Amino acid sequence: MSFAEPVPTEGKPRGRLRLPGRFTWPLFFLVLAIAIFIFYYLLTMGYLDPSVRSFALKWFPLVSINEALVWVMAALGLNIVVGYAGLLDLGFVAFWAIGGYVAGWIMSGFFDKANVNILGNPARFITGGIHVNFWIVVIAGAALCAFFGVLIGAPTLRLRSDYLALVTLGFGEIIPQVFHNGDNVYGVNISNGTKGISPIDPVQGLSISPQGIKFGSLGPFDHLSRYLIFLVLTLLILFMSLRLREGRLGRAWLAIREDELAASAMGVPLMRTKLAAYGIGAVAGGVAGVAFASHVSGVLPDRFQFAISITLLAMVVLGGMGNVWGVMLGALLLAWFNSTGLPELGTTFNSTFGTHINFPSYSFLIFGGALVLMMLFRREGFLPESRTRLVLREPERTDVEALGSDMEEQAPELDVMTTGGKSGDEGVRP
């Protein structure tokens, strides 16, 4: 794929249109998204050479690109909490799980006594269950996550950083555990326990195949259509992140991240502002949860592990906290590496050297190593916010100047007192 060419920003300005640097990465992602679509459209239609086709399916299968988009959505949500507002959240998987189970509840045959269909799966063989249209489920999942975000946040956000991280860690464990054991809550089955809920209804959309484009339920191999749907969701979350950052709320988040006490003394209500960050982040997490549930057509409680929270955090930190473009880059790279890159590299390695190393089982070792290296050599992440880069690279101006400044005359008030105030009117000479 040769489209990874961002618009040159440092090129020579030979009367050509030069874009300001801040457009580089948005344009890069736009071009990338369109290129992926065109490439896979051609591939699906069978226009591409078989060798190109097998290379692409091996290294960049669309199914793992779609999964990466789900990670991007969740990482963008976590970025609002961690990157924008500076609240360390180690339990973000909770919202992913809640979003997933919302899809499980109202987009499947799980509640088989009910028989509701709201613009949902039109398949004739379905008898029971609640079948709601995917887009409505997305909104419902987002809303429920916002509600839980505020509910969880209200008691915990009063805590200061380390304690907050621990409590969120707790909630990240509790909520999946509730679903895990939720097959008998006082006689009511809310989650099917360890079996999880599946299948989840197919999404209604435009199915693209060599036979033509038609509207209907997407089958398990309609990855290209799901790609478009996930792209729309990602764009919505991205748009929300960018817009909020520009406004009143975004400034308040930054201020809290910088200096909580000063922010409160400047009239920023701490609880409300933090809750807003938490709630909005949870919305993105919920959308990701719904998307993931429909991507794998099911929810399993064992999937919602602590490792997901940590991976998301690694995406945000490696990508560049607070900068949506960096976070997207980090999420895409790590998700790809996890799902495709590492197994395929491992296979290539094993077949080249005749070894039998199970590379995917070392993923966290490699992740950990990468994180350590990043912290040593590029602490601000791949694509940091311009302001964050500043704090890690340069010492604060007044700090440095304090080293060289001759301190002002101490306690000049003694002057006034000893002379009965006579010199007070002329000012104190050092």
Add this chain to the structure above:
Amino acid sequence: MTASTMDVDTGTPLALRADEITVRFGGLVAVDKVSFTIPGGGIVSLIGPNGAGKTTFFNALTGLYKVASGRVLLGGRNVTGLNPSKIASLGIARTFQNIRLFGLMTAEENVKVAMHSHLRSGIFRTVLRTPGQRHEERTAHEEALELLQFVGIGKVAGEYARNLSYGDQRRLEVARALALKPSVLLLDEPTAGMNPRESAAFVEFVHRVRDEKQVSVLLIEHDMSVVMRVSERITVLDRGTKIAEGSADDIKNDPRVIEAYLGKPQEEEDPDDDR
């Protein structure tokens, strides 16, 4: 306007009135039943030796510390025990002894943060960027620039606060505090680190702030030349209690004040030896 919100001496309405404020840290009484008023449009100072409880008193007024007893009235409204952010939005703005700007935000953004409580746009209006939100942001931008120009740092509006010089950072703190549109402005050692010329200019500046922004000013200050020239009334704290109050001349000659600063005359230490 009730009598409790009027100044006894001048009959002008009070901007702020603190009644018998007590602040405790464990068994330690940091501020002990200090009563204090700021007349509307006045400039008053709080002085005292190190550890006298000046900043603690400040923090009690702004809600950063919970008061053990006593009450704070802001223009007749009881603000005791409210959140710092609530008190700030009701009209008590402050600067900090050690500058506490938002270092990684530009000067303009710093000022806009303090406008938070005056702006209305919520999540939906911001995401949709409604005409109302855009108008609000434009106005905020203009007001922020105006404030920065007012304190004399309009040229660095786009610079990160941490990159500003020390003097500009102090000015930015004042601009940020003024963005709250306060009725009372508390300045905690604003001339720390300034040379005498800058301090003298600062006296002018405080008068200008008071006159043009219609605020009452309370200063904590160590530089006596500034205190004596700027204050209409001075309150002296020592070890958490108020030991004197009055005009600059009263304070200069008050034996208890001299004692607080220099120790008792009968003790061995000669005041001149301190220098």
